[in-house]
Structure formats: C-alpha cells, structure tokens
Amino acid sequence: MSDNIFENEFSDEGFWNKAKKYARVAGESVLEPALKMYYAAQDPDTPAWARTTVYGALGYFITPIDAIPDISPFVGYSDDLGVLVAATAAIAAYIKQEHTDRAKAKLTEWFD
Template sequence: MSSDNYQSAYSDASFWGKAKSHAKSAGKSAMEPALKMYYAAQDPETPAWAKAVIYSALGYFILPLDVIPDITPVAGYSDDVAVLAAALAATAANIKDVHVTKAKETLARWFS
C-alpha cells in the first residue's frame, strides 16, 4: 500500500477511536509520537509536505491491516512505532513545544 493510500485511510474520528481504545495496549512509545504529530498536523503553520508525511503515518497506525497485526502480543505495535518514529524524525522541525505539551497532557489523562 502506498503512502497516498495510508493518507487517504486517515480520518480524525478513526484516529481518536483507535487512540482512545488502544492507548494502553499500544503504550506510550506508540502514542506519544502519534499525538505529537497529530497536534502538529492540526497547526495551520505546519507545511503541507509535513502534513502528508504525518497523515500517512497516522493512517498506517489506524489501519486494521498492519505488517504485524496489533493483536500480536509484544510485537503487535512494533511496526506502528517504527513508522511513527520515522515520520516523527522526518517532521521533527515542525513539532513545536505546544504540540509536545498537548501530547503530554493527553497521555497524562490516559495513563494516570
């Protein structure tokens, strides 16, 4: 599946649905970069190319068919984490302190 397909698979509703229902099983290592990028993608100052990378990665995260199924114990989210980490590295210059703060606030609510 191409990155265009992952980007077209993305929607806010499906992202929040998976994020909220799978946060504990995905863990902070998956959720933190996903949330940082989500908030960056919502920022009108984030360039279009970075949003395309972010939405592609988030589309992969929410897609039910992964390289490694999310229900697989231990390894289930490892492919998601790898995709999210690569996208985060590519778009890091566009992740602002405010995005990091919002992500940490969301994680604190989910993991407290």
C-alpha cells in the same frame, strides 16, 4: 492525489477511536509520537508536505491491515512505532513545544 495510500486511511474519528481503544495496549511509546504529529498537523504553520507525511503515518497506525497484527502481544505495535518514529523524524522541525505539551497532557489523562 497523494502517493501515500495510508494518507487516505486517516480520519480524525478513526485516529481518536483507535488511540483511545488501544491506549493501554499500544502504550505511551507508540502514542506519544502519534499525538505529537497529530497536533503538529493541526497547526496551520505546518507545511502541506509535513501534514501529508503525518496523515500517512497516522493512516498506517489506524488501518486494520498491518505488517504485524496489532493483536500480537508486545510486538503488534512495533511496526506502527517504526512508522511513527520515522515520520516524526521527518517532520521534527515542525513539532513545537506546544504540540509536545498537548501530547503529554493527553497521555497523562489516559495513563494516570
């Protein structure tokens, strides 16, 4: 069992539902690290500890209980961004260019 309670909150469906539903509100600055980590976690080269870190951060992102409610305009996703940036830094060595490219392609699909 994981020590990260938010890892248990993660699901592919929950992640994609929240990302699509709140894409415009959360913005690219929140979604880009989330997508990069998501794609890195799907990569079999990413070690288990890094996937656990990713799923914990993404679990926090999709959980309805936040330090700052997501419905707060402009600041509602600042805690999510902080968690995502910290997790991204922790697993940065495992985020490949292909993960970044896929994240940017998805953002272009959603925002252009």
